Amino acid sequence: MPELPEVETIVRGLNKKAVGLKIVGAWTDWAKTIKTHKLTDFVHEIKGRKILRARRRAKYIMIDLSGGKTLIIHQKISGHLLYGKWIKQSQISNLKSQNYNSKFKTKLETGDQKWVSTISGPLQDDPYNRFIRFIIFLSNGYMLGLSDVRRFGKIFLGDTDKIENINEIGKLGPEPLDPKFTLAKFKELMRHKRGVIKKVLMDPFVIAGIGNIYSDEILWYAGVAPLRRVEKLTDKELATIYKYIKFVLKKAIGAKGDSQQDYRTLEGKFGNYQNMQKAYQLTGEKCQKHDGGIIKRIVINSRSAHFCPVHQK
Numbered sequence: 197m198p199e200l201p202e203v204e205t206i207v208r209g210l211n212k213k214a215v216g217l218k219i220v221g222a223w224t225d226w227a228k229t230i231k232t233h234k235l236t237d238f239v240h241e242i243k244g245r246k247i248l249r250a251r252r253r254a255k256y257i258m259i260d261l262s263g264g265k266t267l268i269i270h271q272k273i274s275g276h277l278l279y280g281k282w283i284k285q286s287q288i289s290n291l292k293s294q295n296y297n298s299k300f301k302t303k304l305e306t307g308d309q310k311w312v313s314t315i316s317g318p319l320q321d322d323p324y325n326r327f328i329r330f331i332i333f334l335s336n337g338y339m340l341g342l343s344d345v346r347r348f349g350k351i352f353l354g355d356t357d358k359i360e361n362i363n364e365i366g367k368l369g370p371e372p373l374d375p376k377f378t379l380a381k382f383k384e385l386m387r388h389k390r391g392v393i394k395k396v397l398m399d400p401f402v403i404a405g406i407g408n409i410y411s412d413e414i415l416w417y418a419g420v421a422p423l424r425r426v427e428k429l430t431d432k433e434l435a436t437i438y439k440y441i442k443f444v445l446k447k448a449i450g451a452k453g454d455s456q457q458d459y460r461t462l463e464g465k466f467g468n469y470q471n472m473q474k475a476y477q478l479t480g481e482k483c484q485k486h487d488g489g490i491i492k493r494i495v496i497n498s499r500s501a502h503f504c505p506v507h508q509k
């Protein structure tokens with residue numbers, strides 16, 4: 197599932213590409229994706245509105261629109277938002293005279309996609325970018341498309357000034373990269389919690405935006421074992437975890453996220469954090485601290501945790 201760095205990367209991309217454009221329509225083959233409106237009402241509500249800015253809260257993409265509305269997208273397990281141009285397969289026969297490259301033609305002929313990218317590169321070539329379930333049509337001819345293999349993505353539309361009433365947004369914990377998220381604030385949050393640290397770090401109502409990947413990574417850097425109980429952590433250990441929450445998330449944003457699984461950037465490209473992983477999904481590999489440890493996988497509440505049994509105490 198995309199976590200804070202992946203969602204932040206998408207939001208930064210949206211601020212570069214989509215701000216100032218008007219929405220001219222929307223499409224989905226999966227009306228259940230839209231949680232707040234029926235599709236026809238949704239299209240009616242967003243049509244003609246201008247994209248003012250994009251921002252992030254936890255793992256939610258928030259797109260503020262003119263007229264006091266905000267479009268919210270949660271990419272959930274396998275969704276990622278793309279900026280591109282697609283045509284419906286049914287339109288393809290009308291376009292035969294146009295000069296598409298051979299790769300594109302092959303894909304058209306296989307007949308397994310409903311929407312096909314007219315832009316060559318990763319939007320055509322990467323299978324994870326081809327599951328377009330939801331589209332926002334923009335005034336410059338481009339589109340925002342949600343590619344979502346498993347169809348768990350969620351879309352909401354609400355009043356910008358009442359965002360906290362949508363889904364769980366009002367109940368989310370603080371943003372870990374917010375300057376107001378200080379060490380004192382982190383310690384105070386942890387002192388009110390019980391349970392294993394891996395689970396506490398992943399709880400969006402404690403701290404927003406950290407999931408399976410980055411909780412493993414933070415604990416590897418901090419040298420704390422994922423099964424340690426938060427109430428037994430020393431002040432020094434909490435300070436170290438706090439330091440590496442900020443460090444790892446910033447590093448992952450710099451890498452444009454982790455594309456080991458479905459996530460891609462707004463342009464459909466790979467992020468790079470999968471090449472920097474220290475623990476996540478490295479079961480059986482030598483610890484990069486060269487301490488003789490071999491990364492081990494355990495299961496905590498049906499989620500896997502990866503750690504080095506030598507340096508993570």
Ligand SMILES: [Zn+2]
Pocket residue numbers: 483484485486487489504505506507508
């Ligand atoms: Zn180690």
